[in-house]
Amino acid sequence: MFTTYDEAIEWLYNLQWFGIKLGLEKITHLLGLLRNPQDDYKIIHVGGTNGKGSVCAMVGSILAEAGYKVGVNTSPHLIEFTERITINGEQIPKQEVLRLVNMCKPLVEKINNETDLEHPTYFEVVTAMALKYFSEQEVDLVVLEVGLGGTYDATNVVEPLISVITPVSLDHTDMLGDTLTSVAENKAGIIKQNGILVTNNDEPEVMDVIGSTCKERNCELVKIDTDIQYKIKNSDLNGSEFDIDGIKNNYKDFKIKILGDHQVSNAVTAVAVIELLNRFDIKIQEESVRIGLEKTVWPGRLEILEEKPYLVIDSAHNPSAAKVLKNNLELFEFEKMVLIIGMCEEKDISSYVRELVPVADAVIVTRAKIHRAVEPDVILQEVKKYVDNVSVQPSVKSSIEYAKLKLAGDNDLICVTGSIFIVAEASELWFEGQEKFRMSY
Numbered sequence: 001m002f003t004t005y006d007e008a009i010e011w012l013y014n015l016q017w018f019g020i021k022l023g024l025e026k027i028t029h030l031l032g033l034l035r036n037p038q039d040d041y042k043i044i045h046v047g048g049t050n051g052k053g054s055v056c057a058m059v060g061s062i063l064a065e066a067g068y069k070v071g072v073n074t075s076p077h078l079i080e081f082t083e084r085i086t087i088n089g090e091q092i093p094k095q096e097v098l099r100l101v102n103m104c105k106p107l108v109e110k111i112n113n114e115t116d117l118e119h120p121t122y123f124e125v126v127t128a129m130a131l132k133y134f135s136e137q138e139v140d141l142v143v144l145e146v147g148l149g150g151t152y153d154a155t156n157v158v159e160p161l162i163s164v165i166t167p168v169s170l171d172h173t174d175m176l177g178d179t180l181t182s183v184a185e186n187k188a189g190i191i192k193q194n195g196i197l198v199t200n201n202d203e204p205e206v207m208d209v210i211g212s213t214c215k216e217r218n219c220e221l222v223k224i225d226t227d228i229q230y231k232i233k234n235s236d237l238n239g240s241e242f243d244i245d246g247i248k249n250n251y252k253d254f255k256i257k258i259l260g261d262h263q264v265s266n267a268v269t270a271v272a273v274i275e276l277l278n279r280f281d282i283k284i285q286e287e288s289v290r291i292g293l294e295k296t297v298w299p300g301r302l303e304i305l306e307e308k309p310y311l312v313i314d315s316a317h318n319p320s321a322a323k324v325l326k327n328n329l330e331l332f333e334f335e336k337m338v339l340i341i342g343m344c345e346e347k348d349i350s351s352y353v354r355e356l357v358p359v360a361d362a363v364i365v366t367r368a369k370i371h372r373a374v375e376p377d378v379i380l381q382e383v384k385k386y387v388d389n390v391s392v393q394p395s396v397k398s399s400i401e402y403a404k405l406k407l408a409g410d411n412d413l414i415c416v417t418g419s420i421f422i423v424a425e426a427s428e429l430w431f432e433g434q435e436k437f438r439m440s441y
Contacts (some may be wrong), residue, residue: 001102001105002098002101005094005095005097008098008102009081009097011101011105013230015119015121015122016121017063018349022325024156024433025117026111026117026118026120026121027120027128027157028123029106029115029117030094030120030124030125031131031157032110033107033110033111033215033235034103034107034131038131038135038137038158038178040134040135040138041134041135041139041142041425042142042161042282043141043143043158043159043160044141044143044160044161044162044163044273045146045155045156045162045164046059046143046144046158047145047146047149047163047165047166047167047187048166048167048187048201049169049244049318049320050262050266050362050399051166051167051200051262051266051269052145052146052164052166053074053132053301054263054266054298055164055166055260055266055269056072056074056143056145057297057298058266058292059270059274060086060088060089060143060286061089061145061190061292061293061295062074062274062293062342063141063284063292064089065291066283066285066289066292067142068089068140068282069088069137069138069140069369069422070087070139070141071087071130071133071134071137071139071141071142071143072085072086072143073085073127073131073142073145073155073261074076075147076422077124077424078300078423079424079427079428080367081097084126084130085130086139087139091116092133092387097129101129103132104125104128104129104132108120122290123154127155127348131144141282149190150165150186150187150188150189150190151186151188151190153190155190160195160395161276161277162196162197162198162273162276163190163191163192163195163196163197163219163268164197164198165187165188165190165197165199165201165210166200166201166269167202167203167206167267167320168180168183168184169321170183170188170318170319170348179203179205180206181208184206184209185209186222190211191214192217193219194217194218194219195217195219196201196222197210197220198222198224198269199221199223200265200266200269202225206282212375224265224268224272225268227247227272228245228246228247228271230244230245230264230268231243232261235260236258236331237304237332239255239256239257239258240255240256240259240260240261242267242268242411244256244268244271244277246272248386249286251271253291254289254290255271255294256293257296258298258301258302259294259301259302259303259400260301260302260324261327261328268346270293271289271293272291275295276311277284283314286287299427300420300427302314303427305426305427306430309410309412309414310332310412311400311409311416311426312332312413312414312416313415313423314357314414315417316417316418317343317352317418317419317420318347318352319348319354319355320354322355322417323356325417326355326359329413329415332413334411334412334413335363335411336361336407336411337359337361337412337413338403338407338412338414339357339360339362339415339417340363340367340400340403340413340415340416340418340419340422340426341357341363341379341383341417342367342368342373342418342419342421342422343373343422344368344370344373344421345373347374347419349378349379350381353385354385356417358387358417361387361389361431362390362403362407363387363389363391364390364392364402364403365379365380365390365391366381366393366394366398366399367395368396368421368424369395373419373421376392377392379418394417395425396425397423397429399427399428400414400416400426406422418436
């Protein structure tokens with residue numbers, strides 16, 4: 001039995017050495033030992049490649065504003081583990097994490113020692129902890145983010161009211177396949193027989209897979225831009241304003257503070273989910289939708305930490321997200337852009353760099369403090385194909401300091417990106433010495 005939160009977290013993190021092993025046998029067994037907490041509440045299940053965390057945050061914020069007790073489970077966390085498990089925007093207390101780890105540890109050992117199953121992984125144990133916590137706290141609804149893929153992701157043991165698939169792109173190709181079709185097929189694994197699926201995908205190849213899977217499983221398909229439409233009226237550094245022609249109602253002058261046109265698509269996806277929940281006697285008034293969206297905070301996504309020069313962090317970690325980031329940088333007015341990049345070794349570095357780096361005036365390559373961080377020299381070789389002013393720094397901290405001292409003036413922009421781990425370090429540096437970082441609606 002652990003006596004401190006830090007000991008519990010260390011045990012959890014050490015489970016990462018068992019790697020990522022897709023499959024539902026272990027998580028099913030573990031949840032069975034916990035008396036299947038996932039059956040105690042209604043669930044919205046959110047998968048995809050990019051934007052799923054934003055949709056989770058928005059749906060959770062709206063439901064909380066409407067007076068429901070809603071649990072939200074997302075991954076990965078930005079700074080503190082407790083960000084992954086929230087109820088109405090409040091992070092799980094550290095003492096509860098300690099208690100749940102002490103509850104799950106003997107069960108994990110039981111599975112490992114007394115069954116033919118492999119050792120449960122980090123993500124499986126964390127998923128079980130979240131689902132158990134939500135049951136204990138008697139939440140009304142849970143918004144559950146898929147971890148990796150869909151078909152064999154640990155979260156795919158649930159029977160949701162509504163499933164969501166956000167934009168799908170090539171990522172984790174070593175596990176999900178190296179074509180858009182193969183990735184989409186895996187993501188489509190969360191589509192349930194006789195269920196409801198909401199998607200804001202627009203890639204024909206992805207929609208072919210989603211459409212055919214929905215037809216096979218008699219699942220109702222609700223498509224953004226087809227079944228629910230929207231018009232962006234304004235988009236700037238204060239956020240976006242837009243109208244929605246919804247499934248049931250029309251909405252005027254909705255606002256979000258999260259930056260970028262792609263976040264409007266995510267917001268409309270969240271609204272579609274909310275409208276569909278009315279079928280299950282979950283009633284949400286328009287004012288709750290309006291306020292819930294405007295209150296939504298999702299750190300590390302085109303987040304401005306400073307001005308003069310702009311210091312912007314964005315967790316774009318694959319080529320598709322890099323393209324979105326590049327387009328959204330047009331919201332800013334600046335003379336020069338300094339890009340600080342660090343990435344993980346399993347990523348498509350060449351495609352990512354090709355998409356984003358040519359718009360930069362200078363690039364600093366660094367690495368995060370994790371074992372999966374790729375060595376800067378690997379990124380450096382790709383960056384040099386597009387930009388001459390390139391340097392390497394040993395840390396995120398030294399990279400930001402170098403950018404401010406040597407490369408960027410008051411009218412310039414520094415963008416830190418490449419992985420959520422790089423963004424997390426930049427964010428933590430910024431909030432260092434202040435009240436501990438917390439997300440809230």
